[in-house]
């Protein structure tokens with residue numbers, strides 16, 4: 738089988754032997770692949786920087802027809818993820834890589850998912866200025882990715898009875914049901930968190946405007962609440978917390 742070329746995001750890399758690596762890449766055409774890159778750590782290899790974590794690279798891959806690792810024969814760096822002065826942006830990049838890994842099955846192509854991750858990584862790379870807008874950018878990509886894999890939370894009406902929600906005060910969100918619950922439907926349910934109307938409105942706004950530029954400017958109090966809710970939602974969806982989630986605390990806007 739000839740080697741196939743595709744644009745890929747490097748989402749994990751593990752050393753293998755003295756000079757090789759097993760890399761997990763998310764390809765625009767092929768979805769998530771695990772591939773052996775022989776001699777990746779040799780000086781002057783045919784991978785030259787193209788396998789650094791969060792890099793976006795053109796890769797040549799030999800697909801295995803039955804099980805086992807694919808073989809990566811070349812990786813040409815297209816865009817390196819640059820660590821700027823923002824810790825939040827770096828964590829955001831790692832979060833995107835983790836979601837690409839845990840939300841997808843192997844070799845299940847999803848070009849739109851790739852495009853969301855690609856666009857977000859480009860924005861986060863070499864992030865300058867205030868950290869606060871990172872929260873809006875990540876919320877937008879989280880919700881877009883969840884929507885594309887069929888797990889977008891319901892925020893417009895009660896997920897159970899489709900009835901209306903109160904416009905003010907606290908609103909229940911059922912983690913197991915994947916959406917907001919009206920007063921009547923919430924009683925007796927497990928894994929329910931209480932959100933402010935502002936937090937629900939923020940989630941709904943981002944879901945309804947997935948491609949808005951720039952991302953929403955979320956007030957710090959609401960950003961913290963929404964991020965905590967998203968971390969809990971991912972933990973229920975995946976059966977465990979994501980590795981980066983606990984560190985993704987929203988940063989307070991600098992006052993100066």
Ligand SMILES: [Zn+2]
Nearest residue numbers: 895898919922
């Ligand atoms: Zn209901």
